Each structure stands twice: as C-alpha cells, then as structure tokens.
Amino acid sequence: MPLYEYRFIDAKGKKTSNWIEAESLLQAKEKLREKGVLLLHIREKAQKGSRQQLKGEVLLTFTIQLAQLVGAGLPLFESLQAIEEQMRGESAHAILEGLCDKVKAGRSLSSAMGDYPKSFDRLYCGMVAAGEAVGGLGVVLEKLTLFLKRQEKLKKQISTALIYPAILGGFSCLIIGVLLGFVIPSLEGIFADRKLNGFTEAVLWLSFLFRYYWWLYLPLGVGGIFFVRWYLTSDRGRLWWQKTLLQIPFLKTMAMQASFSRFCRTLSTLLLGGVSMIESLQIARGVMHNQVLEREMAQAEEKVVQGKALSQELSRSRYIPKLVPRMLAVGEESGTSPYMLASIADIYEQDLEKSLDRITALIQPVVLIIMGIVIGAVLLAILLPLTDVGSFSMDG
Numbered sequence: 001m002p003l004y005e006y007r008f009i010d011a012k013g014k015k016t017s018n019w020i021e022a023e024s025l026l027q028a029k030e031k032l033r034e035k036g037v038l039l040l041h042i043r044e045k046a047q048k049g050s051r052q053q054l055k056g057e058v059l060l061t062f063t064i065q066l067a068q069l070v071g072a073g074l075p076l077f078e079s080l081q082a083i084e085e086q087m088r089g090e091s092a093h094a095i096l097e098g099l100c101d102k103v104k105a106g107r108s109l110s111s112a113m114g115d116y117p118k119s120f121d122r123l124y125c126g127m128v129a130a131g132e133a134v135g136g137l138g139v140v141l142e143k144l145t146l147f148l149k150r151q152e153k154l155k156k157q158i159s160t161a162l163i164y165p166a167i168l169g170g171f172s173c174l175i176i177g178v179l180l181g182f183v184i185p186s187l188e189g190i191f192a193d194r195k196l197n198g199f200t201e202a203v204l205w206l207s208f209l210f211r212y213y214w215w216l217y218l219p220l221g222v223g224g225i226f227f228v229r230w231y232l233t234s235d236r237g238r239l240w241w242q243k244t245l246l247q248i249p250f251l252k253t254m255a256m257q258a259s260f261s262r263f264c265r266t267l268s269t270l271l272l273g274g275v276s277m278i279e280s281l282q283i284a285r286g287v288m289h290n291q292v293l294e295r296e297m298a299q300a301e302e303k304v305v306q307g308k309a310l311s312q313e314l315s316r317s318r319y320i321p322k323l324v325p326r327m328l329a330v331g332e333e334s335g336t337s338p339y340m341l342a343s344i345a346d347i348y349e350q351d352l353e354k355s356l357d358r359i360t361a362l363i364q365p366v367v368l369i370i371m372g373i374v375i376g377a378v379l380l381a382i383l384l385p386l387t388d389v390g391s392f393s394m395d396g
Helices: 025-034 056-071 076-086 093-104 109-113 122-134 137-191 198-212 214-233 235-245 249-272 277-287 291-305 310-314 323-334 337-387
Strands: 003-009 015-021 038-044
Touching: 003 025, 025 038, 056 076, 056 137, 076 093, 093 109, 109 122, 122 137, 122 249, 122 277, 137 198, 137 249, 137 337, 198 214, 198 337, 214 235, 235 249, 235 291, 249 277, 249 291, 249 337, 277 291, 291 310, 310 323, 323 337
Parallel strands: none
Antiparallel strands: 003 015, 003 038
16 A cells, blocks of 8 residues: 655644555545644655564564553554554554554454564464454463564574674774785885795785775675675575575574574464464464475474374474474473473573573684784784894895
C-alpha cells in the first residue's frame, strides 16, 4: 500500500509532518479529513525505508505496551490507537496507523500484521494468530515480549564482543598506514646510495607502493570487499560460507550455539503460544540462518509429519549436537517439550556468551601481537642498515 507524507498544523499551531497509508492520494486526503487534520501539503513517498519499520528496540517497546494494554482489559483497537497516538511524529507511525485502520475495518491483528513482513515476521504473526484463536492474545504478547528481550540481549552481546576488536584492528591499520606513508619516507634519505639488505629494501618497496600506487590498490580493495559481500549474500556464496563455518572447530561451535539457541527458543515460544508442532518447526528452522542445518530440520520435519518423534529424527543427523535430541526426548516422554526446549536454549545462550567472552579475550592479544610484529619489522628494517657500518661509504 502506498505511503504518503503530509505536512499539517498540529494542536499547538506548529507545522509538522507525518506519514499515512492509503490506496490512493484521494483516500489519504479523506482519511486525514475524517481525523480533522489541518492539511498543508501531501505527497507520495517513493518507498518505505528501513527506518519506517518496527525493528529491534522499537518492536520490543510496541510489544510490551500492547501486552500491557490488552492484558489490562482494554479493547484491541483502543490499545493500538493509544500506542499510535504516542508514536505520532516518529518514523514508524505509519505502520501503527495502518494497523489501526485495518483492525477498525474488521481484520484480525495477525492478518493486518501480515501486510508488514519487514516489521512482523512469520513467528510474530503466527504467535498472534494462535493467541487470537484461543482467546489468549495478552498471554501470547507477554511470551513474545520475553522472546524479543532475549533476542535483543543476544544481539547486544554479539555487538559488544565485536566492537573492541574492531576498534583495535582499525587503530592498528592506522598505525601501519602512518608508518608506511610518513615515517619510512622521512628516513629514506638516510639510505640514499647505500647498499641495503633485502629485508629493508622490501619494506621500502612496500612504502613506495603504499604512497604512489594507492589509486590502483584502493579501488581494487574496495571492489574486492564489494565482491566478497555480494558473493556471501548470494545463495551459492551463503551456502559455501555456512558449510565452511561447520568445518572450522571453534567457529563451528559458535555457529551451532547461535543457531540452536535461536531455533530452540523460537520453537519453545511458538509451542507455548499454541502453534502446532509442524507450523512451529517450519517457522523455527527459518531463524537458524544456516542452510545446512535448516535442511536437516526440514528432513526431520517430514518424518514428524509421518508420526515420528522429533528427538528420534534429530539424533540421526551428524550436524545436530547430541544434547538437543537427548534433552528433547526427556521432554517428549514427560509432555514438557516446550519447557525442555527453553532449557536447551538457555544452555546454548550461556555457552555462546562464554564463547564470545573467550574470543574477545583472545582477539585482543592477537591483534596487539600482530601490530607489534609489524611495527617491530619496520623498526628492524630501519635499524639493520644502521648497525652495518661497512654499508656506509666514508667521504674523504
């Protein structure tokens, strides 16, 4: 549905802007007229940007507020309208306004959310649909709140673990650039017309390339980065990278921990929300972000449709850790599979947190050592000729 940006005069008499969804420009004007908006100008936006989506903290805040309002007994439309009024003037307001209009027109909340797949994924819509079917929307929204909180916490942990190594690596590259671009050139005059060892000549040659051929390697480097990014985002490149991750010991462990923490947490949340096992598996395997593991889950899903136990099928896979089918089997026998899946997710989230702490602690000295080796090599290249007195001819 097209998105229209309009300028109007608010209750305080100030000019401000907002967005509204409508089938046409005429319908947009009609909607604004019904709301009593004093319209100044309206135009269609070319496309919705990512800032105009409910993501991350914004989606979490929306879910918390909706769960509280619905849980307090407020009707759904009034709950949405209350949140929409709070978000007026914000980038994601158009989505809230669209939800209000669709629910007011008689559509279910899950159906209305399905029109915004970039804001509400299959998991979110599936949970809401299950809650609507059993009359427990408030409870489902509370479970979604807990799920989103854990998801945001995990994202922040991963981001935090990568920030310091990235800063340290960037600083190291800056130091190396200063050495090659400024320090070494200022010392080249000392070695003019001198016979130098191969190591010193190699460092001087690198400095020469760095200063005079930047116009060649800079576009090659940028082009290489874009090519690698394009390849890894393609289906073939993504599959190659995901297979490679499962072959490198330490990275394999982290990839497994991340994938199965998401899978088990999602599957547990969906089952507790009243979604069927088959539909839950279809949605949950989509959050693993690893095509190899998703294929294993798809094969297990086919057997579950035939009446097989999920734990039994997962135990046949060479990729899936033995902890998952063993704990799941206990849950299936006792009828507590959703809670057992939540326990598995807790275990893997804790393990992933420890792995991130270890890799953060490991990267720091590794980067420092590399930087020290490079700086030491440059200094050694400069000092070696100075220690060779015979390489300097005496003027006389």
